[in-house]
Amino acid sequence: MVSQALEAWAARFDGRPTVVSVAPGRVNLIGEHTDYNEGYVLPAALEMAVAIAARPATEERLASAQVPDAADHRGPGWRRYASACRSALAEIGVEAPPLEAVVYSTVPGGSGLSSSAALLVAFVGAWNELLRLALEPEQVAQVAWRAENEFVGVKVGRMDQMASAMGVDGAALFIDMRTLEVEPCRLPGGMEIGVLDTRKPRSVAAGKYNERVAECARAVEAISKVRPIDALRDATLEDLRSVDIDEVARRRARHVITENRRVLEFRDALKSGDKSALGTLCEESHRSLKEDYEVSVAELDAMARSARAAPGCIAARMTGAGFGGCCVALIESGSFDEFKRSTLSSYGMYGFPTPHVFRSKASRGAYAISY
Ligand code: ADP
Ligand code: MG
Numbered sequence: 001m002v003s004q005a006l007e008a009w010a011a012r013f014d015g016r017p018t019v020v021s022v023a024p025g026r027v028n029l030i031g032e033h034t035d036y037n038e039g040y041v042l043p044a045a046l047e048m049a050v051a052i053a054a055r056p057a058t059e060e061r062l063a064s065a066q067v068p069d070a071a072d073h074r075g076p077g078w079r080r081y082a083s084a085c086r087s088a089l090a091e092i093g094v095e096a097p098p099l100e101a102v103v104y105s106t107v108p109g110g111s112g113l114s115s116s117a118a119l120l121v122a123f124v125g126a127w128n129e130l131l132r133l134a135l136e137p138e139q140v141a142q143v144a145w146r147a148e149n150e151f152v153g154v155k156v157g158r159m160d161q162m163a164s165a166m167g168v169d170g171a172a173l174f175i176d177m178r179t180l181e182v183e184p185c186r187l188p189g190g191m192e193i194g195v196l197d198t199r200k201p202r203s204v205a206a207g208k209y210n211e212r213v214a215e216c217a218r219a220v221e222a223i224s225k226v227r228p229i230d231a232l233r234d235a236t237l238e239d240l241r242s243v244d245i246d247e248v249a250r251r252r253a254r255h256v257i258t259e260n261r262r263v264l265e266f267r268d269a270l271k272s273g274d275k276s277a278l279g280t281l282c283e284e285s286h287r288s289l290k291e292d293y294e295v296s297v298a299e300l301d302a303m304a305r306s307a308r309a310a311p312g313c314i315a316a317r318m319t320g321a322g323f324g325g326c327c328v329a330l331i332e333s334g335s336f337d338e339f340k341r342s343t344l345s346s347y348g349m350y351g352f353p354t355p356h357v358f359r360s361k362a363s364r365g366a367y368a369i370s371y
Contacts, residue, residue: 001106002369005051008065008104016371017053017101019129023121023366024049025107026114026163027195027328028319029172030285031263033293035157037216037256038178038231040263042185043159044193044362045167048108050118054101054126064103078103081116084151085123088143096127111197111356112325116152117160120144121366125165129368137365138180141165167365174267178233187362188273190333191314196307196343197356198299200324208295209321212252219245219253232256255292259285275314278330282315283308295322299352303327306346312339 002020009017024045031041062079063069086096103122107115121144128135135143141161148154148161162182163173171184187193216232222245223235235257240250262281269277286304290296300318304327307316312335319328331339340357347355 001049001051001104005053005102005104008063008102009053012063012102013055013061013100015055018055019126019368019370020051020053021122021126021129021366021368022049022051023118023125023164024167024363025118026160026167027112027193027326027360028159029193029328029330030266030282030317031259032285032289032319033212033295033321034233034256034259034263035159035177036213037260038233039256039260041157041159041175041177042172042263042266043163043175044172044187045163045365046107046113046193046195046358046360047363048106048113048358048360049363050103050105050107050115050122052101052103052122052126054099054130056097056130057100058098060098061100062103063101064105066103066105066109078119080152081119081147082123084147085120085127085144087151088147089124089127091146092143094127094131094133096131099126101126108197108356108358111195111199111358112320113195113358114160114164116148116154117144117156117164120147120152121161121164123147125366125368129370137165138162138182140366163365165366167363169364170362172270172362174263178231183267185267185270187330188270188275190361192331192333192336193360193362194307194329194331194336194339194343195319195358195360196303196316196327196329196347197358198303198324198326199353199355200297200299202321202324205321205323205325208323212293212295215249215252216256219249222249223253233260251292251294255288258288258292278315279308279313282317282330286317289318289322293322297323298350299324300327302350302352303343303347303355307339307343309346310339310342311335313343
């Protein structure tokens with residue numbers, strides 16, 4: 001990543017950058033629609049990353065190797081991510097100087113691998129290194145999260161920025177979204193991660209997402225009449241049996257309650273190397289997202305089924321908010337090519353557009369190098 005960023009720099013600027021800042025994309029292994037219910041998630045940072053080569057300057061000049069300059073004249077464009085980071089740094093009393101910088105990325109944009117979080121974490125990481133701020137990874141994640149939420153104006157959970165900033169080589173991160181505690185969980189036996197992008201646009205996702213948030217709030221309110229709780233994180237299946245609540249809210253709550261339990265069991269299964277449990281938990285997660293939370297679509301169902309039947313597959317399920325996007329799979333070390341061939345061939349029978357398949361190990365989080 002670093003050498004590619006340096007090459008991209010040399011194609012645009014004279015002299016040398018003073019810093020290269022790298023931040024990975026991420027995928028969530030399990031724990032879907034739990035974050036805004038103060039529950040658990042378990043993402044991993046990926047090998048695909050954004051690298052920014054930068055140098056302080058008197059006037060800002062930003063380029064991206066992936067976005068031609070001419071393509072970016074309409075709307076606020078991707079440079080708003082840099083301004084958003086500057087505004088978020090200002091909130092903690094840091095004045096971020098203008099940069100000459102080149103972005104080089106291997107995180108596909110809009111594929112659900114959170115290229116936006118990687119870009120934000122990389123910018124914050126660049127200023128952190130340039131100004132010798134010594135921000136810890138969790139602080140970098142917090143600034144990048146404020147940038148995306150408040151200054152880009154996209155309401156997202158903290159998971160993406162935390163996974164990108166705090167990733168650990170060979171491990172996924174168990175994160176408690178209430179306390180923001182993080183526990184790295186090693187993937188046993190050099191397991192690989194497959195991301196299977198259906199390329200189905202998530203056009204209805206934003207509206208449905210807000211609907212689900214409201215349904216969860218309704219469930220919390222109903223349960224709180226019997227037993228006060230702050231979030232669905234605190235609810236149990238027992239609560240659902242005794243509460244007067246509409247059927248839709250009941251099913252949404254049941255997904256969140258059982259999904260949180262699955263994340264805890266998944267963490268245990270990683271520790272004990274119980275691959276069969278990992279497979280079962282992902283299958284149950286997918287079913288719960290499809291039947292109780294109703295955020296799956298035919299493409300995701302077909303993809304998860306195709307992946308599960310492929311050689312070398314340990315576990316597979318839809319990942320992300322749903323209504324399109326990706327499935328994630330855990331794959332035996334050394335089986336990726338066979339897994340991919342079989343999954344594509346089975347999925348091909350459904351007649352959907354050809355998916356994109358990405359391969360990665362669980363990877364280290366963001367880092368920066370000074371020159
Ligand atoms: P996701 O985070 O799922 O990849 P988003 O829509 O949140 O999708 O973020 C994608 C946006 O991030 C792009 O539209 C672009 O503005 C910005 N972006 C991502 N990668 C790059 C890049 N290499 N160069 C410039 N901008 C990028
Ligand atoms: Mg994004």
